[in-house]
Amino acid sequence: MSQETQEATSPCLKRTHYCGDLRLTDAGTPAQLNGWVKRRRDHGGVIFVDLRDRTGITQVVFDPQIDEKAHALADAVRGEFVLNISGTVRERDPGELLFQADAAYQAELADGNLSAAFRALFSDVDRKYTLSEEIEVATRVAGTRWLLTDVENNRTYHIVSEDVGAENGLSIYQGTVNPELDTGEIEVAVDSLNILNTAKTPPFPIEDDIDVAEDIRMRYRFIDLRRPEMQKTLAMRHKAALAARNYMNEQGFLEIETPILMNSTPEGARDVLVPSRHYPGRFYALPQSPQQFKQILMMSGVDRYFQIARCFRDEDTRSDRQLEFTQLDIEMSFAEADDVLEVTEGLMKRIFEEAGGIPVQTPFLRLPYHESIARFGNDKPDTRFGMELTDLSDVMANCDFQVFTRTLESGGQVKAIAAPGGADFSRKDIDDLTAFVATYRAKGLAWVKVTTDGFSSGIVKFFTTEQLEMAQERTGAQPGDIMFFVADKPKVVADALGNLRLHLGKKLNLIDETRYNFLWIVDYPLFEWNEEENRYEPFHHLFTGATEETLPLLKTDPGKVQSQHYDLVCNGYEICSGSVRIHQWDIQQQVFEVLDITPEEVESRFGYFIEALAYGTPPHAGIAPGLDRMVMLMRNEENIREVIAFPKSQQGLCPLTHAPSVVTDAQLEELSIHVDADD
């Protein structure tokens, strides 16, 4: 194969346009393009190449009559070769004359409604030209030239009013315009080609809607990222970060970097640790979030801070969780909860509208935590559809179904949801759903179908008609639906039915994918009781403030203290989490006491922080929107890896570089680390 890539004179790499830029108005102008070969179509005499860069595709034509040398060179071109071409932009050829028609049909072109008679002329030429119902007519030159696009058949026709024999008539040409491409009305006739580089045949095609295993895409991520969809995602992520940066700047926030190497705080998630060379046996930790530093910045008088911060949590991944991720970290002084919510709402509006083109209505609804759990089974509800959970504990207390009554007697609950159209579910469907809820520890899934003839189920006999009618009324079940019941401890009921609701919402297509339902979850408890360890734990983190009304309960009934924490939820994803912080030393001490953290522990773990707190800390509050999840939502992706350029696999490996890697003994020795690696 020809490998001649260079001339003696080096090519000019400065492009005049990107491949997605050119339009009909550019016809006649010279153009120089750089790009990758998406496809080459060799017709023996003339060669077409679809040249791709991050903006789009332009068809370039190698015609021996224009430049014999370029045409000869193009013979060796293959997929993903890197080309530099120059030539002239030209309107695409009107193509071959198909037939001529009476001038009277011209009137029909104005409104795009072609008569049956006109349509028949197309079919008369050849069956394959039969027009579909979906056609569009564009006027190219008023009164004389039109472009007729058959959208469904992806075919174009040029129609020209010109002299046909003695009188004026219409000439219909089979056009060469490609309605699929933004640049489809033009092409570049090449007079000079430089093959800047060759390429091995890629392992999968560089185009959207490919059906390729994810690990192969990840191993060849540099090829995967060339796909238009991925370029779109990268660009959107950039726009989101830019919109955020601009907005925060306009709101008076300073962007400040905080350390990546910091100290380990064993609270919450596992830290990613980095050994210290100077101090054998000591480790830095990568930030789970810049929480303490941003609070210290408030103590430092920064007043308003933000950062596009990389965060690290050494926990197992999920489709919406990575080992490292990016947050728009925000903190503001002299601020109350409402101030943070307002700034955040403005930020969301700005990001979603500027980066995603998605209109956002503010302010957002606010839903108390307990209500969210009660109605949706979790604190990140997808409110794009109904099927809410409903409590039937009171109704079922007197039924004859012992599974329910025993659960209720031991302090459990009976709740239900109604699935629209679920009366059609087969035994197998229901078995699958039972297995589904079992993963959330539910011991069973009771069901009752609602039909026009009444209730139908193996367990109907255990209930009175009134009880079932009450269940139907509360769940809102209609004839044709099915009611699902779970009886268990409240946590299990919430998990099982909450996830079943989501599962069925997707399966039954109840979700409007075009909607973005933003929603604040508020009124969280400050502490959570840990049954096993017989002590309180912070519901969020140690520095979350309490509401003024519930603050006195800190000493008497900590479980009832309400925090000033807030989460922002959109379509079932938590996208921001924040709170008003404790800024008073004595209140912070009380929190430590509730949590049984000894003064010694406080001193060793947060000594610097507590000390800073005592030196005039302003009231402050903050929040941290997750960039990855926002981009994920805007791109309608269900997997966070799709919106990260180089994500880790589920096992925490980098598929491209194979990190983490084994290091040399010399490196380990310098760090005084002895590896005990059996597994």
Added chain:
RNA sequence: GGGCUCGUGGCGCAGUUGGUUUAGCGCGCCUGCCUGUCACGCAGGAGGUCGCGGGUUCAAGUCCCGUCGGGCCCGCCA
């Protein structure tokens, strides 16, 4: 730590109750022909031993055990 699931030419898949063929198909790839295609077309061709290891059997891609890798989920994590 656990459950489920997938692993056959470069990619996507098919391989029936273990025995039919030299393990098929589509795409891609290679060669040749073709001046208007845009999923170009036509003709021809190359390429896999079925993730890996072991076992059962006269016989295994097909059954069993183990192991490695990918994904989803529980735990964990906000």
